[in-house]
Amino acid sequence: MTKTTNLKAVIYCRVSSTKQTTQGNGLDSQETRCREYARYRGHDVVKVFKDDASGGLVTRPAMQSMLAFLKSRRKETTVVIIDDISRLARGLEAHLKLRAAISSVGGILESPSIEFGEDSDSQLVENLLASVSQHQRQKNGEQTKNRMRARTMNGYWSFYPPVGYRFERVAGHGKLLVRAEPVASIVAEALNGFATGRFGSQAEVQRFFESQPQFPKAKNGGITIQRVSEILNQPIYSGHIEVAKWDISLRKGQHEGLISLETYLEIQERLNGKPRLPVRQNINADFPLRGFVTCGDCNLPLTANWSKGRHTHYPYYICRTKGCASAGKSIPRAKVEDAFEEVLRCLTPSRDIIALASHMFRDLWDQRAESENAAKLSMKAELSQIDRKLNQLLDRIVDADSETVIKAYEKRVQEFESQKLLLSEKIANCGRPLPDYDETFRTAMDFLASPCKLWASERLEDRRAVLKLAFADNLAYVPKEGFRTAEFSLPFRALQDFSGSKREMARPAGVEPAASRLEVSCSIQLSYGRPAASIARIALRRNGDMHRIAVNKGASVSLRKVTARDMAGAHFRYYDFVMAAFVVILVLSNVVGAGKRAEIGVPFVGLWPFGAGILFFPLSYILDDVLTEVYGYARARRVIWAGFAALAFLVLMEWVTVALPPAADWNGQAHYEYVFGLPPQHIGTFPYFSVGIGGRIAFASICAFWVGDILNSLVLAKMKIWTAGKMLWTRTIGSTLIGEGADSLIFYPLAFYGLADWPVSALLAVMGTQFVLKVGWEVVLTPVTYAIVGFLKRAEGVDVYDEGTDFTPFSTQS
16 A cells, blocks of 8 residues: 655554663664654654553553544544554554554554555454564563562562562572661561561551651552551561462572561461450540540440630540440540559559569570570471371372362461471571570560550550550540559569469448449559559449459459359369358258247237247358359359258268167167157158158258259349349349248148148248248348358459359259
8 A cells, every 4th residue: 555645643652661661762762763764754743652551451541642632633644653563562452452543533553664554465464463462472471470480489589579678689699689778677577566466456557657757658658558468468578488379389588587487477367366455546646545445334445536625625535335324425635644644653563573573584584595405306306297297198199089189188288388487497596596685675674664664755656555565455434433443464463473462352332242333442552562553433343344343452353254154163262161051051950950840929929930940041041142143053053962962961861870779778769769760650640751750851851952942043143144243132032032932832841741749730830930031031131141242252253144054953063
């Protein structure tokens, strides 16, 4: 075809990457050849368009600009000059699309390297050249990928260097990753901080990076969470390489790591697991306690804001939980943070305690240094064992036919390879000299000695570190009372244990035991051997999983709300004593008082009959209430079965004792047989038992006691859940009504019905009287019950709720 001449023209140039634009001269060379061609054809070049994008793409910035330019001058014929066909596109599909797009806006494609035409032969040549260009691009890509993959398999990083690294030519390695300071140290600090819990979330790592002036940031001056996630998930920082898309498993790299492989694996565990402490992403330096301090009423985190006043803004913490008693009540920031600093000052241990702890840590440090050789031998043996397992797995993979089985074996191989890398790293580190103890622990011991100093730095990062390192849980704040007793972290609890100071529980006001809501005045003194600041009032109430009871001497004692299943197998200080008291009272009430019917004169009533056992048998029900309230239904049931066994043994011994032949000169056999014996002349007309009075009493007592006490314990445990641990008196009296009622209905007919000296009227009168007196005893002794329950709960440190308990009576499991 005849080429046009003397037309307006544009030049389109393209290279594949920005690097070729800045470091090469490809664009200039293309433009020079295209201008030379334009002069030869007499074209007037009006504009030049340059791209630095892949030839496989259709939507390139300069290409779109050129098409828009051509469209704006559609009425004028414009020539588009390219150096060669590969500059337009390096793929047949992309070439055809761009060819059609240029034609649609009135452009005529020309090149000094090829003649474009509309006839079939020209289009065939054009398409063949486009296909060859596409093949060449694909082949170059495959060769580049293969070279990069091979180099990566040898432990070299073949991609753009990650933040904290740069490429440097090293003899024998070529381009090798090396540390790029100071960014490398910043990244290492962030990774180690996340692994150890110094940074509680990726958001805190993000804020740490943003606070470092030397760390490279985006154009807006920030760091994205995506970039933080990429850094945390990149094994290259541990000195290892892994490229999943190329099937390259984790392996030792040739470069130096910023962290250990063990630290990297800890990071992955944290990323894949739950956070160690509740964290908030929207925390700023104005409110360092935001998200950590909770509302004392709803136990949800307080939020914070600045409130506009007449002349200035004022900072407040506030609860915004709907339905909460404290919702919308603003608390001045200074009030909350001053109270927190008072609590923090309580953590300052004595110098003697710090010296003792430091001495212990130094001994452990020395022992570690001495045991490194033994540990190294042990790890080498473990490494050999892993090698044997790997060889066995590889043999199984060769013999396996199932694809599923092969994948399972390959997964196990990868796990073993990771273990080998970790062990190899540890073995290599065993030979390195340990850092100096003072250098390693100086910062930690300084913090333990006075956490207030780190808080005083006023850096948000330092203050958040104090919250994580000093406290095991969030702090609850009550507006008119201050902070509730704090639960400190393990190091500070350990320092408390070192002191060996005595702890003593303060007597709560009133008679309601620790499970209910009450407030007591107190002062807190940590068991470091030195007094702490006084906190005017500390509330005790059920909030989540913890009750707080303040003490006058020593540390405050926390009552944990637990389920009975949580405490299965736990040891309690006073449980055995309560069990012994229960069994003793039970046995004595059935031996000493149950068989005697007494009468006393009551004004306006006359003679009032009652069984002598009423004097102390109700104490067993009080102890049953105490057992269930303090230790839970399961442990109370265990005690009831112990009492059942004791009564059964009592009956057996009664029979055996009476059956023994009496001595010839002993005259008490008849009386003995009346109380304990078997002879039928003492039976009366009751048709069901051929035992003596003592035997009937014992049998009736066993049945009545077992049914009554089980019902008493069951009702009390259920009511404790219904009442949320409040109003103990409703549980003790309500359960006694049920338990004692069942006890009286079973015991008296079985024990005395049909006896000559126990007419039915007297039996009913005694039975009714006993029931009234037993319930009355429970009411009268309610303050005693409160005192015992409160003492035991404080002594044991827990408050047991029977949530999810198996309430079957036919078990002795506690």
